[in-house]
Amino acid sequence: MQTEATPLAHPIEGRVIAAELRRLGVSHVITVPDTLQRTLITAIAEQGDPVLLPVATEDEAVGINAGLYISGHRPMLLVQNTGFFASLNTLRAIAVEAQVPTLMFVGEFGRDVTKPVSEHTSPRVRVIQPTLHAWDVPFYRLDSPADLPHVEAALRESYERRGPVVVLIGAATS
């Protein structure tokens, strides 16, 4: 008899996360879209605060985040795991070396929520946590509604460390 596997990550409502970002005073969400965060992107756009800034590449997102931070705003990034990997050199130069608080929501595109990420064959899912460890980038997980306080913790840590902090989104937002 086949049994249904228990999900390890559960959907969180996009509008709930969007409201949390507004409560935390996030000013801009700079994004190259992510499949898993579709409803969050829509909720931010409908809410209007934070301002949603669509950009062409994740490299640009890191630079724009720096310019907004320098000028007194509280921006963040919303990208996909593939885009995170694409941005690594810029992240190293601007977020790490230039010490710019850089909060990144990273959707785990390609994840099977019934498996631990370490058991995935796809490197884009399996190696992101080891990559973050190697780069000394703190990360939190947003795998269920109970994890919502991780957003505030991650934002605070990015400012305390003056550097990048990642929030991994394990299941598609609802």
Add this chain to the structure above:
Amino acid sequence: MLQRTEAIQTLADHRGDALSVACMQSIVPWHEAQQASQGHIDATGCMGSASSIGLGLALGRPNRYVWVLDGDGSLLMQLGSLVTVAGLAPTNLYHFVFANGLYQSTGNQPLPGRGVFDACGLALSAGYRRAARYDDAATLRDDLPAILAAEGPSLIELTIEPEDGPPRWARVPMAAQVQTLREELSVSA
């Protein structure tokens, strides 16, 4: 063609209180022209990111002019940024591109598409409001007031002579400049 230093000096003479972001081989001449002590960031170690940092500044401080001192090789590194700038359309952003067709910092190797691609054409196609190319200092000097009086985003391509000699690099850490500029802009920690 322009010498880089005369182009830098011409820009310095017209800068006023514009915020500036410089990259690669324009950094040291901008410092030597006494333009880096206030309102300035060097974009170091992130080739292609100067215009994105400038875009963030321009969106964040719409009441200040923001100048980006870019290179043609750097522009190619993040060519999509032209479209992002044009889409967000900050009227206070002026994007100067020093164009010598070379990767000067790594030994003057030719750029891909050297002599073929057209930075002004790319900017206009992307949606910049204005683009213009200059290869002599007198015309640049005469036109700058009108360029700056018109709304951006504008791309101003400066055709410069190739330069010999080893690359020169800024010695001020970008992290220190980030915090200094935040303080100048009265941003609390």
